[in-house]
Every structure is written in C-alpha cells, then in structure tokens.
Amino acid sequence: MVRMVLTKDFFKKDTVNLAKSLLGCILxxxxxxxxxxxxxxxxxxxxxxxxPASHAFRGLTxxxxxMFGPPGRAYIYFIxxxxxxxxxxxxxxxxxxxxxxxxxxxxxxxxxxxxxxGSENVRRLCNGPGKLTRAMGIDKxxxxxxxxxxxxxxxxxxxxxxxxxxxxxKIVATTRVGLSRAKDSLLRFYIKDSLFVSRK
DNA sequence: TGCCTGATTGCCT
DNA sequence: GGCAATCAGGCAA
Numbered sequence: 272m273v274r275m276v277l278t279k280d281f282f283k284k285d286t287v288n289l290a291k292s293l294l295g296c297i298l299x300x301x302x303x304x305x306x307x308x309x310x311x312x313x314x315x316x317x318x319x320x321x322x323p324a325s326h327a328f329r330g331l332t333x334x335x336x337x338m339f340g341p342p343g344r345a346y347i348y349f350i351x352x353x354x355x356x357x358x359x360x361x362x363x364x365x366x367x368x369x370x371x372x373x374x375x376x377x378x379x380x381x382x383x384x385x386x387x388x389g390s391e392n393v394r395r396l397c398n399g400p401g402k403l404t405r406a407m408g409i410d411k412x413x414x415x416x417x418x419x420x421x422x423x424x425x426x427x428x429x430x431x432x433x434x435x436x437x438x439x440x441k442i443v444a445t446t447r448v449g450l451s452r453a454k455d456s457l458l459r460f461y462i463k464d465s466l467f468v469s470r471k
Numbered sequence: 472t473g474c475c476t477g478a479t480t481g482c483c484t
Numbered sequence: 485g486g487c488a489a490t491c492a493g494g495c496a497a
Contacts, residue, residue: 315489324489334482351490352479358489371489401490449489476494484486 275427276419282342286361286368289342290316291442291460293359293370295428295435297378300407301421305383307407308426309375309397310433313461313468315447317358319367324453327367337415338367345416345423347409354401355410359418359425373448373459374398376467377406378433399469440465 277296282289291314299308317325317338326335326348337346338360346358346369362368375397377384384396384406397403404410409423418425426433441463446454448469461468 317489326489329483332483348489349481350488352481352488354490356489373489399490447489451488472497474494474496476492478491480488482486482488 272432274432275430277343277425277427278419279343281427282359282361283363286316286318286370287458289359289361290314290370290458293372293425294442294460294462295438295440297426297428297430297433298372298375298403298407298423299379299426300409300423302408304408305380307377307380307383308433309377309379309403309407310435310467311372311374312376312465313372313374313398313459315371315373315460316361316458317369317371318458319362322453322456322458324447324450324456325368327369331367335367338369340364340415343418345409345413345418347404347411347414349411350401355404356400357404357409371400372403373400374461374465374467374469375403375407376465383408394466398467 319327327338341364344360358369358371396406444457445459447459
C-alpha cells in the first residue's frame with residue numbers, strides 16, 4: 272500500500288490554516304521498540320511577535336531556533352521538569368511560529384503506548400501534549416527532525432490505511448490551554464465529538 | 472465532576 | 485529566583 276507521507280508544500284500555509292490542516296493527519300514514530308501511530312485530533316497555533324504566549328514572542332534563542340527554521344520540522348521542548356511537547360514548525364524560514372500537537376487518537380502500537388505510559392485506557396493514552404510524546408516515545412533527541420522522514424513523520428488525512436468514521440470532521444475553535452498570557456485568542460482547534468481530545 | 476497541589480528541570484529575567 | 489504551551493492523584497461535594 273502506498274503511504275501518503277506529507278510533502279514539503281503541505282506546510283507552506285499560514286500557521287492557523289496549517290493547524291487546521293493537520294487535524295486528521297497521522298503522526299507515526301518508528302523506534303526499535305516498535306511502531307506507534309495516531310490521528311491528530313487536537314492542535315494549537317503559536318504565532319510570532321504578536322503572540323505573547325508563544326515561545327517565539329521574544330525572538331530567536333538557542334532553545335526556540337527550530338520554530339524560526341523552515342516549516343515542517345519538530346520543535347520539541349521540555350516543560351515542567353518532566354514532559355516533552357511536540358510542535359510542527361510553521362511559517363517561512365526566519366519567522367518563528369508553530370503548531371502544538373495536543374492529542375491523538377491512537378491507531379497503531381497501542382500495546383506499546385500502554386507499556387510506555389502505564390495506562391490501559393485508550394482514550395487517555397494520547398489526550399494531552401505531554402502524554403502523547405510519552406506514549407509515542409518522542410523526546411529531545413528528535414529536535415529539528417524533518418517530519419516527512421523516518422523515524423518520525425506525518426501522513427495525509429487521506430491515507431487509505433487509516434480509514435476514519437467521519438472523513439470530513441467539524442472543527443471546533445477555542446482558547447488555548449494552560450496559558451497566563453494571550454488567553455483569549457481562539458487558536459486551539461479540535462475535531463468535534465472526538466473522544467480523544469484533552470478537554471472539551 | 473471539579474478544584475487544588477506536588478513533582479521536577481531548565482530557561483530567561 | 486520565578487515560572488512554564490503538564491499531569492496524576494487527593495479530596496470535597
């Protein structure tokens with residue numbers, strides 16, 4: 272079967288549209304332990320100099336440099352002393368924006384996800400940005416990785432291997448989670464009625 | 472169900 | 485030194 276890996280051009284759109292476009296796409300990670308994959312059901316956009324909540328707000332630093340690079344790369348940061356969060360870099364080279372992946376519907380490697388997280392509730396394996404990286408085995412070692420190449424890559428929402436009940440899901444826009452600044456912007460998007468989002 | 476808190480590390484002020 | 489794009493568990497209702 273042909274795998275529909277996303278192309279470079281997919282990422283060449285403004286960050287909000289990229290965020291919405293990523294809903295329904297498949298995130299895959301292939302490690303020596305095995306392969307895990309899930310459908311992206313929840314994302315958040317982080318913009319640049321007009322978004323005080325964004326890591327890119329204060330400009331380029333060593334730790335946020337992936338956001339300022341070309342789009343479609345893995346911007347991974349360590350948070351609260353124990354979790355990694357995965358973003359897809361967005362916007363052209365030189366502009367610091369990104370899309371945080373907040374929740375997945377697990378598809379492949381569910382047993383491995385359970386082993387990694389210690390949870391047996393499928394709905395709770397990947398329903399949060401720190402949880403999905405743990406379940407998928409993603410850490411800082413993949414920082415800057417090009418998300419159209421192995422081991423960590425994205426498949427089109429049309430990939431035939433991952434048939435979904437509703438191929439044209441409705442998208443809900445809400446405020447982003449866990450912020451102290453720029454709380455009011457409607458930059459969080461999730462698939463309506465999904466049982467796998469972090470919160471309604 | 473929902474609020475509150477502790478855990479634990481690195482970055483930026 | 486403060487705080488962060490988090491999470492699980494405890495407790496009240």
